[in-house]
Amino acid sequence: GVVFRDGTDVLQSKKGDVSAEILVGTKADPKSVLISFTAPYKLETGSVYDVECRDQKTGDGAFLAVTEKADGKSLEELDSSFFMKRLFDPTGRFSFYGPPTDVKVKKSTMIDNGKRLLEVSFSNLSQSTNAEIPRTALIVATIPKGTDNAVMLVASANASRWKKGADVASKTIVDSFSAIPSPRTSMKLRVKDRSNG
Numbered sequence: 630g631v632v633f634r635d636g637t638d639v640l641q642s643k644k645g646d647v648s649a650e651i652l653v654g655t656k657a658d659p660k661s662v663l664i665s666f667t668a669p670y671k672l673e674t675g676s677v678y679d680v681e682c683r684d685q686k687t688g689d690g691a692f693l694a695v696t697e698k699a700d701g702k703s704l705e706e707l708d709s710s711f712f713m714k715r716l717f718d719p720t721g722r723f724s725f726y727g728p729p730t731d732v733k734v735k736k737s738t739m740i741d742n743g744k745r746l747l748e749v750s751f752s753n754l755s756q757s758t759n760a761e762i763p764r765t766a767l768i769v770a771t772i773p774k775g776t777d778n779a780v781m782l783v784a785s786a787n788a789s790r791w792k793k794g795a796d797v798a799s800k801t802i803v804d805s806f807s808a809i810p811s812p813r814t815s816m817k818l819r820v821k822d823r824s825n826g
Contacts, residue, residue, distance in 0.1 A: 630720075631679035631693055634661055634811075635819035639680050641672040649680050650811060652818055653695055653778040659818045660776045661811035664693060668784075668802050676823050681722070689786040689795050691802045692722055696770075696779040704745040704772055704779065709734045712747060712770055712781060722783070723764075726754040730761060744771045745779075746803065750788070763788035765796070769803040773810050780808040 633639070637650040645667050652659040668691045670682035683690035696715045699707060713732060716723065723729050729751040736748040747768040752761040766785035773780060784802040786795035 631695055632659075633821040633823070635821045637821065639672060639674075641682070645669050645682075647672060647680065647682060649693070651680075651693075651695070651780070652820060653773070653776050653780065656820075659820070660773070661818050662773045662776065662780060662808050663811050664780060664782075664806075664808045666691065666782055666802060666807070667805040669798065687786065687790060687795075689790060689798070691782060691784040691799070694722070694781045694783060696781065698777045699772060699779060701777065704743065704770060705739055707745075707779070709737045709747060712745075712768060712779065713749070715781070716749070716766075716768065716783065717751070723751070723753050723785075726756050729753040729764075731763070740769075742771075744769050744806075746770075765791040767796075767799045767803050769806050771806075771808050773808050775810050782806040 632652045634650040634652050639649040641647045648665045651662050653662055654660040668682040670684045670690055673681045673683055680693035694715055717729050732751040734749050738746055740746045749766045752763045755762050764785050764787050766783050768781050768783050770779045770781040782803055784799035
């Protein structure tokens with residue numbers, strides 16, 4: 630899951646700009662990272678959600694995820710399966726009604742500013758019809774300087790909408806993604822308690 634810094638909130642401007650401050654690393658040595666992206670969907674709130682924007686009607690959406698430690702490897706050195714393991718984890722966003730099937734990495738490239746872009750297709754169960762619905766996702770990943778976890782933004786839509794423009798919308802969302810180390814202060818980095826949120 631995503632861990633927030635105590636005293637901070639996930640915010641979304643009227644233009645759709647989303648910002649949050651998250652903690653990565655270990656409890657003993659947490660590192661604070663400022664993340665931001667722009668999405669045309671509404672920010673979901675409540676303790677079930679980390680950082681997620683979703684269109685209730687279409688199911689198109691974007692969410693943030695943090696990987697396990699990269700063990701000092703760079704984004705280029707990490708196998709695509711490293712990102713997929715986090716994304717399709719049994720507790721992951723796409724496994725809500727059961728594990729996704731037909732997972733295929735269609736593209737994996739390094740892009741500007743030391744980020745990695747993956748395009749993935751998969752199927753997941755629909756809650757209402759119990760049918761498998763094909764989806765496509767674009768994932769942008771970066772390892773913020775001084776940290777050892779990849780921070781990922783995942784934008785996805787069902788396959789039929791992908792062909793009708795959701796691919797362009799998703800590309801715009803991942804292109805807007807930024808994850809940079811927070812400015813250092815003398816304040817202690819504490820984890821935000823979300824048990825009653």
